[in-house]
Amino acid sequence: MVTMSAPTNIAVIKYWGKADTHYNTPINSSLSVTLDQTELRAITTVAVSQKFTKDRFWLNGVEEDELLHSPRFRACLEGVQKLAQDHTDADGNLIYTKDDWKHLHLHISSYNTFPTAAGLASSAAGYAALVAALCQLYHAVETFPGEFSTIARQGSGSACRSLYGGIVAWRQGTPEQQWRDSKAEPVLTDWPELRALLLVVSDSKKDTSSTTGMQTSVQTSPLLQYRAQHIVPARMQAMEQACHARDFGTFAQLTMQDSNQFHATCLDTYPPIFYMNDISRQIVRIVTVYNAWAGELRAAYTFDAGPNAVIYCLEQHQQHLAALLCHYFPIPEGTLSCLDTSSVVLEESLLQACNETGRIPRMGDVQTMYATKPGPGPLVVTDICNLDPETGLNCYDPPSK
Amino acid sequence: MVTMSAPTNIAVIKYWGKADTHYNTPINSSLSVTLDQTELRAITTVAVSQKFTKDRFWLNGVEEDELLHSPRFRACLEGVQKLAQDHTDADGNLIYTKDDWKHLHLHISSYNTFPTAAGLASSAAGYAALVAALCQLYHAVETFPGEFSTIARQGSGSACRSLYGGIVAWRQGTPEQQWRDSKAEPVLTDWPELRALLLVVSDSKKDTSSTTGMQTSVQTSPLLQYRAQHIVPARMQAMEQACHARDFGTFAQLTMQDSNQFHATCLDTYPPIFYMNDISRQIVRIVTVYNAWAGELRAAYTFDAGPNAVIYCLEQHQQHLAALLCHYFPIPEGTLSCLDTSSVVLEESLLQACNETGRIPRMGDVQTMYATKPGPGPLVVTDICNLDPETGLNCYDPPSK
Known part of the structure; x- marks a missing residue:
């Protein structure tokens, strides 16, 4: 076992x-x-x-x-x-x-x-x-x-x-x-300074499953074909170089561009597939303003086949960035793991710039935020066992919602 | 004058x-x-x-x-x-x-x-x-x-x-x-059967002006370049053929694909430009379901640089389509010009299919609907004059809001 x-x-x-x-x-x-x-x-x-x-x-x-x-x-x-x-x-x-x-x-x-x-x-x-x-x-x-x-x-x-x-x-x-x-x-x-924030956006029901979505995209989006053949190879190379150089700015720009382009090919699919919603887009706007305000790329959003955002950053900016996001996308207290943002004072100029995106803080638009970082591959677990050693039957009981 | x-x-x-x-x-x-x-x-x-x-x-x-x-x-x-x-x-x-x-x-x-x-x-x-x-x-x-x-x-x-x-x-x-x-x-x-419905979506503030948006897209979106050079020429040809043949199905498909692709290139822009919002996307979903339900392309959405939808259709379907849209995007009574939808009974199977998109009818998401059709180019106007014939000064007084 x-x-x-x-x-x-x-x-x-x-x-x-x-x-x-x-x-x-x-x-x-x-x-x-x-x-x-x-x-x-x-x-x-x-x-x-x-x-x-x-x-x-x-x-x-x-x-x-x-x-x-x-x-x-x-x-x-x-x-x-x-x-x-x-x-x-x-x-x-x-x-x-x-x-x-x-x-x-x-x-x-x-x-x-x-x-x-x-x-x-x-x-x-x-x-x-x-x-x-x-x-x-x-x-x-x-x-x-x-x-x-x-x-x-x-x-x-x-x-x-x-x-x-x-x-x-x-x-x-x-x-x-x-x-x-x-x-x-x-x-x-080893990129010990790399960090991530995961923002779970409320309305998480997928428009289209990834498998079905991909199939339709391959069949109908001319932009997807072009992307796969002519854009990604160079981006992979540039991204690997940026990682080896721990060049967060390049890493961030490529990350955001590639997330945008993935969702662009979903939209170019016929009928179109929408994974990002208005909340996702407001997160993009806040991150864009944050980077512009900082005068450098400090945060990089990426969206998978859903509305949830993952935002990469460096350790030195994670707390500040989390405080900013918690300000515009407030979550119930205690929901943000492992990171205390209560001591962060957000700059007036930053808030002013963010307000111009039209985002008004509203509880519930983001359900949960996780503060996390890169980690290892699969691990042997010794303190948990999902099967009863005697009977071999499942003994995992999911928490009630 | x-x-x-x-x-x-x-x-x-x-x-x-x-x-x-x-x-x-x-x-x-x-x-x-x-x-x-x-x-x-x-x-x-x-x-x-x-x-x-x-x-x-x-x-x-x-x-x-x-x-x-x-x-x-x-x-x-x-x-x-x-x-x-x-x-x-x-x-x-x-x-x-x-x-x-x-x-x-x-x-x-x-x-x-x-x-x-x-x-x-x-x-x-x-x-x-x-x-x-x-x-x-x-x-x-x-x-x-x-x-x-x-x-x-x-x-x-x-x-x-x-x-x-x-x-x-x-x-x-x-x-x-x-x-x-x-x-x-x-x-x-002369395509006398062609019709259009214009849906003015409430939140009409543009994210980015067209001029600025285009400039950024040309500079940063590799997909836009590819689209302009390799996709549009064939689409123009196919679209002109479809128009000459009054082939609404082909016209509709190309219209929707091209609207999707335009917005895809906006999203591929860095930073990305968003013109469609969640309401726009719900309109897309309803139109998509409507066509699937009908078993043919009866309606074709297109979005310009904003969240408002223009939906092309043929005369024979305009009233039904308008009734459907008014059901899911109710507008204040009397706001829909020249078209009475009160007598239309929407099929249960259609409503069921549309409900599955998750759209819940809500007043205010669409402000106004116009029912319209193709028309002539510029016309000489004899009954209106914006300049006082005596003084040559403006005499147009805008209606108060």
Whole structure:
């Protein structure tokens, strides 16, 4: 029995559009920041036993039979099983041979520590945790670096990036290599000053699921094709350079431009897809004014396939930025984790400039704010177990809302 | 003394981005529908007199000195003066030679019959009326077809299209011809079934002026460049074909795609420009569902540089469509011009489908709705005069709000 946790990741060069739906590969490479797991993570326990009579899967405390038969889940399970190794006990006695695994029934229980509805890459964290836990359970060994990420990719594209910490690239790969080269690659693990604020915008219902949205975009948006082929390659290069140089200004500009362009291709889709709403746009305006006021790029917004904002910044500005955002998007007291903004006095000139955007502070437009930072890839968890060690049944009970 | 009125026009292939700021020419051709003048028009009176001691300009009842010195106004005035002809009275006596005009002081009074703030192409109608009235006053004669439109273009780009009725193209033109070929050209004057609904969305303040917005987009949006060079030319061709064939389905699809793409390039601008808001997006969703429900494209939304929607349709569907829109975006009674929707019973299946967009009917989200159709270019007005025939002073008094 193994329990592992995996982080979410928030892309700064966006993935949108599949090149190959079977292999679940992208039409362009992407780059993301893996977020610290303190608050946001998926925790998955997997177990095999000769006593188990069938495979079972509990997601957020609820048994989900269909998931077990989904092609995505099968691809992950069978992908890891192919790399499974013999398992010996502490004394070196063979317990299971590598061929045993696929005949042993599996129990899985997984949950997210953050609202699944919030659109904060829960499927990325979820599939990364699943693959990481299965790899651990089956003693799987990669035949090339990043192979596990090619398996996680087949569960959920962006999950591949959650298998590494820090800043991670997902190389688009090639059909010539049967997409084995469509894998995650760590780009930078040490940028200790990097920080992020996550703003969960109230109306979090997605207009269109990512899978459906991507498909429609690929089919109907001429701008998406152009972006993937002619804009992203240069942006990836520039972004990696900026990361290596810890050049936050360039990182910020590329991040904002790429978020804008991703949403532009959604809008160019027919019928159009809207993920950002008026609150998202007001956040963009406040960040834009903040940077203009500071005379440098101190904050970089990015929006995934939903209205929620993730704002990257450096440690030295995080508290000030959080105070500014809490001023314009007030949240219930105590909702902002790990960061005290009460002592921050916001400059009159800054408030004046922000007021000109037309934003009027209103409670409820942002539900929750998380203050976070880059963090490591999947971790073994020893203090939590979602399956009862005796019965092998789910023992995770989701908190009532 | 001459009074002329000019219509607005609403583009279906959008103009966004200047190729030459001096000549005010576009980076791509565009195509628009000139709207009927019954409700929306600019009415301009121009007069010369040897008694006038200086040029004077009243806009919406207020004297505007600065306008007279703006490069845009000068370009229009001098453009028309170059084409001026001798003026003889009914008996053939010469009153003014063509060279006299530029020495005679000019009084101008112009107003719009619709809110200037609503972003309904008021500057297009305004400059078209100005140029049309000046041409009439100075007895100007074109040296090539469309020359007047090259003059109006220098006042406001889209004004050139308001010099013709029906469906009008603005050819982007070439620097080789010193942009004399950047002119309007009528494409189709008879599509009697074509109709439009104009929805004025409450929050009509523009985020960014068109001039500034275009400039930033040209400088920062790689998607705009690609659109202008590689997408619009084919779309113009397809759109003109659809118009000639009165193929509303193709017209509708291209209209919606092009509106989406224009706003996509605004979003791809850095910092991004937002013209549509959540209400605009809800209108898009309702129209999308309406077409899906009908099983054919019956309605085509388009948004200019503002949140207001213009929805094209055919006569046979206008009343039904208006009733649907009035249901979801209720307006104060009597605000919808010339169209009675009270007898329309909306199908349960349609309402169910629309409800799924999440739109909840709410008064005030749309301020006014106009029901309109294509109409003619500038017209001589005989029953209105904005200048006192005795004094030559403005006599237009704007209605109090």
